[in-house]
Amino acid sequence: MSELNKPRPPRQPRTGTTSTGARKAASKSGRSRAREFVLQALYQHILSGNxxxxxxxxxRDLAGFHKADVAHYDAVLHGCISTAADLDRLIEPKLDRKLSEISPIEHAVMWIGVYEFQNCIDVPWRVVLNECIELAKEFGGTDxxxxxNGVLNGLAPQLRATEVAADKARPAADGSGDEA
Structure with missing residues (x-):
């Protein structure tokens, strides 16, 4: 059998990120998927007011919803919508422009971050921050x-004071401190 006719071994599924840097679906947790669906729903809510x-x-009828952490989705979506005015009051002082000038995607992502800082204490603040940054990278504008990141990083010490202070006091693994 010539080299050209030999059967090829099956390709291994790819995980990680796509060529654009977005996380591939196979590597996303149920909570990450839940946040994506919350973002879509909040975007619709902000634009339409439905x-x-x-x-x-x-x-819930969208493709892939069955893979999301439904309890997290429910808590974050309904929590963000019911406390939207309170979330905005926390976000607005950290902005350099009017809230109405913020992209609906970034606005919704900030709602998710602030809501989780306040209500999802089982999720470390750095995880909340990183997940929100990833959502904004994947669905938001260029920068x-x-x-x-700037807004949520500014709110983290206020909303998760003890946790943030403990993280900042802990030296980094390389011993150089936590300057980032």
């Missing part, structure tokens, strides 16, 4: 993730 239950029903 009722939360209508948006929720629509979102939207930097803006989200």
């Amino acid at each position: 009722d939360a239950s209508d948006i929720d029903l629509f979102t 939207g993730h930097k803006y989200v």
Whole structure:
């Protein structure tokens, strides 16, 4: 049998990131998927002002929803919508422009981050921050993730004071401290 006719071994599934840097679906946790669906629902809510239950029903019918952590999705979506004004009051002082000038994607991502800082204490603050940055990279504008990072990093010491202080006091693994 010539080299050209030999059967090839099956390709291993790829994991990690796509060529654009977005995380591939195979590597996403149920909570990460839940956040993506929450982001889609919040985006729709911000743009349309539609009722939360209508948006929720629509979102649950989207492809891949069955792989999301439904309890996390429910808590974050309904929590963000019901406390939107409170979340905005926390976010606005950290902005360098009016909230109405912020992209709906970045606005929704910030809602998710602030809500999780306040209500999802089982999720470390750095995980919340990183997940929100990834959402903004994947779905937001070119540098939207930097803006989200700045706002949420500014709110973390206020909303997770003890946890942030403990992290900053702990030396980094390389012994150089936590300057980042």
